[in-house]
Amino acid sequence: MSVHKLRKPEAVIFDMDGTLFETDKLLVPVHHRVFETLREEGLYERETPPVERLLSCLGMLLEDIWRQVMPDSTEAARKRADVLLLQYEREGLERGEGELYPFVEETLRELHSRGIKLFVASNGLEEYVKGVAEFKGIAPLFDGLYSAGEYETSTKVDLVARLLKDHNIQSAWMVGDRSSDVEAGNGNGLQTIGCAYATYGRASEIEGADVLINDFRELLPLLEQ
Structure with a gap:
């Protein structure tokens, strides 16, 4: 754990994919199903792009993800892929696929019991973000589940600004990968914690964070500094 001195926050805001949720356990089979269906429907003729390309785009807005994953596709294919991705993710969650990272649930419960307000801010779709929280049993711990899909924000800076304003939060940590x-x-004057245990992003992406953690439980001693 790399440590700067942090102020105790009123709230902690979490990214979802690669921070709370180990997305590849759900996304790898979903990715293959999406492209099989696109080919069956005549919307995409090439081979399935490498799933690593999709995983490396996690955290982006969905429209930007498809431009990276299948740059040679039509807008119709990308719009259909949005629908299929959400449908197959939801079906996978209902079957119990995908996992929270180790110690996420226990740590969230401890933070909640200490009176810290908890939020999610994700660039994902509303139904997906709320579905993960619901099916993994952590939804009741959060004061708000914010997604770019629901609030139609173009950047995560804007999404977090909306969250802070809605709940009149004066001090918070932003946690993500x-x-x-x-x-x-x-962009919102918050202290930042980078999750170095996630494998989707490059380590350089979170170099600017105030603190890096290698285990989700490390959030708890940070509160006691």
């Missing part, structure tokens, strides 16, 4: 999370914190 991508540069967009660090930017969202910095």
